[in-house]
Amino acid sequence: MSAEAPLRAAIEDAVEVRSLLVATDLDGVLAPFAREPMDARPWPGSIDTLRALADLPGVHVAVVSGRDLETLRTLTGIAPDEPIVLIGSHGAESSDPAVREAMEAAAVTPEDEQRLAELRADISALIEEEHPRASLEHKAAAVVVHVRGIDRAEGDAAIAAARERALSHPGVKVLKGKSVLELTVSHADKGSAVTALGRAVGAGARFYFGDDVTDEDAFVRMRRTHDVTVKVGTGSTAARHRLDDEAAVAACLQTVLRRRRAAEVDESA
Numbered sequence: 522m523s524a525e526a527p528l529r530a531a532i533e534d535a536v537e538v539r540s541l542l543v544a545t546d547l548d549g550v551l552a553p554f555a556r557e558p559m560d561a562r563p564w565p566g567s568i569d570t571l572r573a574l575a576d577l578p579g580v581h582v583a584v585v586s587g588r589d590l591e592t593l594r595t596l597t598g599i600a601p602d603e604p605i606v607l608i609g610s611h612g613a614e615s616s617d618p619a620v621r622e623a624m625e626a627a628a629v630t631p632e633d634e635q636r637l638a639e640l641r642a643d644i645s646a647l648i649e650e651e652h653p654r655a656s657l658e659h660k661a662a663a664v665v666v667h668v669r670g671i672d673r674a675e676g677d678a679a680i681a682a683a684r685e686r687a688l689s690h691p692g693v694k695v696l697k698g699k700s701v702l703e704l705t706v707s708h709a710d711k712g713s714a715v716t717a718l719g720r721a722v723g724a725g726a727r728f729y730f731g732d733d734v735t736d737e738d739a740f741v742r743m744r745r746t747h748d749v750t751v752k753v754g755t756g757s758t759a760a761r762h763r764l765d766d767e768a769a770v771a772a773c774l775q776t777v778l779r780r781r782r783a784a785e786v787d788e789s790a
């Protein structure tokens with residue numbers, strides 16, 4: 522689906538703003554879902570579009586994800602010397618110093634690490650012994666139970682059991698995502714991280730593309746006149762616009778690039 526008229530109008534408006542932030546989530550937005558977390562890859566051309574956007578004067582680009590920073594770098598192929606900010610672990614990690622500083626209060630403490638180690642051991646034993654068809658992903662600040670591709674009832678049972686077990690661990694936050702249950706000791710959220718980046722670069726207009734519950738933290742924080750928030754797929758949302766899928770996101774990013782190139786932005790303003 523190409524961008525609907527209200528989204529096209531919002532893009533036309535935003536690209537005229539001198540300092541622009543274009544931020545996007547990874548899984549389910551830039552990259553279609555895959556059964557194995559490490560098999561997910563960005564839609565062809567979408568990272569190059571982000572690179573082209575980041576090369577334009579006044580445009581700042583970020584990829585924001587629940588993935589940890591190292592994995593995010595691997596999956597996007599964005600090198601450390603490229604002018605694209607990576608925000609990982611739902612805001613707890615970032616390649617950008619301003620974001621790191623803003624998120625310092627949410628940093629994982631030694632106590633959190635101890636909690637996470639206990640949680641990992643407990644959840645690993647539970648999945649291995651009682652739900653062996655589910656799988657685990659171990660991240661810097663979280664353990665994730667994956668049930669994509671397995672029988673629905675079995676997946677639901679694994680998620681319910683993991684949720685119950687996690688609740689017996691104080692200080693662990695439970696996030697239900699798409700065919701995943703993320704159990705995290707991080708206190709960060711994508712909304713705080715992405716708005717910190719927007720402040721740091723003086724963004725007068727902010728784009729955010731997201732598909733999942735953790736992206737709602739960004740949508741609710743981005744309510745200024747020129748902000749363009751886009752929910753990918755179905756489900757209730759605080760975003761102002763919608764797109765169907767990753768192909769539509771790639772096309773929309775191309776539109777933003779084209780329209781920004783065509784816009785007559787006064788750099789000195």
Ligand SMILES: O=P(O)(O)OC[C@H]1O[C@H](O[C@H]2O[C@H](CO)[C@@H](O)[C@H](O)[C@H]2O)[C@H](O)[C@@H](O)[C@@H]1O
Nearest residue numbers: 547548554555556558561586587669699700701
């Ligand atoms: O914030 P995001 O970039 O959207 O990351 C959220 C979670 O994405 C990953 O899980 C999702 O993608 C997997 C690969 O396509 C898929 O197998 C899984 O079912 C999806 O939920 C990732 O594995 C998680 O760690 C992220 O938190």
